[in-house]
Amino acid sequence: MTPARPGRLATYFHVHLVSDSTGETLNAMAKAVTARFDGIIPIEHIYALVRSSKQMDRVLEEVAAAPGVVLHTLVDAELRSQLEQGCRRLDMPQIAALDPLVGALSRYLGAALSTRVGAQHALDHEYFNRISALDFAMAHDDGQGTTEQLEQADVVLTGVSRTSKTPTCIYLAHRGIRAANVPLVPGQENGERLTTLKRPLVVGLTVSPDRLVQIRRNRLEGLNADRASSYVDHDAVREETVKARRAFERRGWPVIDVTRRSVEETAAAVVNLLQERRARGEAPR
The missing domain is CATH 3.40.50.2300 (Response regulator)
Structure with missing residues (x-):
């Protein structure tokens, strides 16, 4: 040997x-x-x-x-x-x-x-389009904005807390894509208002419960917050992710599992979905 x-x-x-x-x-x-x-x-x-x-x-x-x-x-x-x-x-x-x-x-x-x-790096139309997309992402982060305002997005990302929605929107904005995100919060936001959107592509982000608990615990530790809550309880988190996944499937929204994806990879998957939608002629002008 x-x-x-x-x-x-x-x-x-x-x-x-x-x-x-x-x-x-x-x-x-x-x-x-x-x-x-x-x-x-x-x-x-x-x-x-x-x-x-x-x-x-x-x-x-x-x-x-x-x-x-x-x-x-x-x-x-x-x-x-x-x-x-x-x-x-x-x-x-x-x-x-x-x-x-x-x-x-x-x-x-x-x-x-x-x-x-x-x-x-010329200050052309594409450059100003990226700046506009970045402003849009910041103004429509974490559920901000009315349904009418969200209608102006190219894509709306939704999912439970800590599924990389915000950094993915920022990354997409640097590519000139107007992205907004709406978190699903138990007892507060279930994403129902997104079902009326016509122009944007709504994409659900999901993650494994174990990975999500780890991410949330790290988040709480960074904030010196109390860790004893349903926010990091394994059973509660599992139920939360299962409900979100079922809601995505029921509404016919495409789903991206971000468990083993970097923000760049998630953004690339979103871009592919947008391109497929345009190829099918489903994207409004």
């Missing part, structure tokens, strides 16, 4: 993220890639809005002081060249993170590339 291998210690490495814009795209890409490696922990050095040779000199100084991998999304040819030459001198790997995708799309589309820095 082969002896068990001792637990492997985490490996740390420096990653330098260089962008001539906000750096959000590059940061998200770096996190997504490094998450694919077990036991690997990046030490991030973020350089945003790098738009001059002097700024690049400072970047290269910090790269030299903390050797590692350099990722960039630079558009300006001169700054790219300065970074590439500097990394060669330091014998440091540098990767233009978007080049493979941009190159492939350029060949497919036969279109010229834009050299405008931060083009994806």
Whole structure:
């Protein structure tokens, strides 16, 4: 029998993220890639809005002081060249993170590339639509708003307390989707008013009772609140979730189980439901 291998210690490495814009795209890409490696922990050095040779000199100084991998999304040819030459001198790997995708799309589309820095953050209609969606989500959080106001939503999320309704609405708003949420509260709100909605898609969120009790207990501990209540009682919570699930099924609302889903995954599932609804021609204009 082969002896068990001792637990492997985490490996740390420096990653330098260089962008001539906000750096959000590059940061998200770096996190997504490094998450694919077990036991690997990046030490991030973020350089945003790098738009001059002097700024690049400072970047290269910090790269030299903390050797590692350099990722960039630079558009300006001169700054790219300065970074590439500097990394060669330091014998440091540098990767233009978007080049493979941009190159492939350029060949497919036969279109010229834009050299405008931060083009994806332009103050266009889509940007203002996201801001409007965010305002809507905040104004219609946790059951706020009349039925008439909820009618203006693209989607209304409902479910018992602590099923990630609010963070999912905020995430959807960043994609320009007007989302509201209405919690189901025993003896107060049963979601009946949502049955009259015509325009929005109503989606029920559910979670396993065990997971819900854990989440609620953590919530109460954070508030230094009394834990002895039906809010965290296993039997009461189980009954609450079962009633909610039956209500969703009775009303014909699609249901998403968030027990093992992140907020991003829940939001993606909601987007898929919206797209399916539009494909069936059921979404009002």
